[in-house]
Amino acid sequence: MRTPLIAGNWKMNGSSRLIEEFARALEGFPLPPTVEVALLPPFPYILEMQRALQAGGVKIGAQTLNPLRSGAHTGEVSGRMLKELGAEYVLVGHSERRRLYRESDEDVYDRLVAALNEGLKPILCVGETLEERDAGDTERVVLRQVGKVMAPLEPEQRPLVTIAYEPVWAIGSGRTPSPEQAQEVMATIRRYQGGFDAKLASGLRLLYGGSMNAQNAQELLAQPDIDGGLIGGASLKVDDFLSICHAAG
Numbered sequence: 418m419r420t421p422l423i424a425g426n427w428k429m430n431g432s433s434r435l436i437e438e439f440a441r442a443l444e445g446f447p448l449p450p451t452v453e454v455a456l457l458p459p460f461p462y463i464l465e466m467q468r469a470l471q472a473g474g475v476k477i478g479a480q481t482l483n484p485l486r487s488g489a490h491t492g493e494v495s496g497r498m499l500k501e502l503g504a505e506y507v508l509v510g511h512s513e514r515r516r517l518y519r520e521s522d523e524d525v526y527d528r529l530v531a532a533l534n535e536g537l538k539p540i541l542c543v544g545e546t547l548e549e550r551d552a553g554d555t556e557r558v559v560l561r562q563v564g565k566v567m568a569p570l571e572p573e574q575r576p577l578v579t580i581a582y583e584p585v586w587a588i589g590s591g592r593t594p595s596p597e598q599a600q601e602v603m604a605t606i607r608r609y610q611g612g613f614d615a616k617l618a619s620g621l622r623l624l625y626g627g628s629m630n631a632q633n634a635q636e637l638l639a640q641p642d643i644d645g646g647l648i649g650g651a652s653l654k655v656d657d658f659l660s661i662c663h664a665a666g
């Protein structure tokens with residue numbers, strides 16, 4: 418059985434005060450034991466969050482990493498440093514990184530391999546733009562993004578990757594695909610992986626991301642190929658995020 422994962426991507430948001438709010442809320446409202454929960458704050462909050470929320474069962478992650486271990490790369494952070502701070506998960510290939518920072522599939526691959534080499538668990542984000550969906554290109558785009566990264570990995574590395582399907586047009590927009598539309602793409606990703614390795618496909622954890630919130634989480638999470646969520650905006654609201662965690666439990 419696949420353990421559900423709810424991961425909150427704070428993007429360039431959040432504060433020490435919000436970490437405290439989460440810590441207080443978790444004291445009175447523990448997380449369901451059947452769900453894995455992670456929060457991915459901006460780098461400067463990782464250690465503070467780790468100290469404040471680990472006891473409440475929250476795992477900590479980061480939103481990106483540099484593919485190198487160290488060196489003259491002003492402003493960058495390596496996987497080795499994230500690991501040292503106690504991070505367990507790291508996003509790679511988020512659509513905002515692909516679009517705003519021009520990360521290619523090759524860049525995403527390099528980051529994902531660097532994460533694996535440091536013992537971090539990568540969450541690979543994939544998803545189509547609205548133009549690509551309207552042109553009937555969703556499957557081709559998503560499977561290209563998955564294939565370019567997963568295919569060159571060593572067979573023993575592939576089960577360590579979680580894939581988040583995030584239609585770009587649903588991120589931060591308040592629009593979501595219907596649960597059936599999301600399910601269709603996610604079943605396609607699982608089938609595609611099954612073409613290489615049936616055991617990998619059945620164990621592969623697939624998250625849905627894009628305007629998931631306390632109202633729509635339950636029906637999205639009820640789909641057979643949706644094993645959790647990557648949550649942006651709603652992860653900044655303590656009650657909403659915790660109710661999504663409980664919907665997954």
Ligand code: PEP
Pocket residue numbers: 426583587588589590591626627628629647648649650651
């Ligand atoms: C995200 O940034 O990964 C995301 C899913 O954002 P939102 O939930 O705000 O759409």
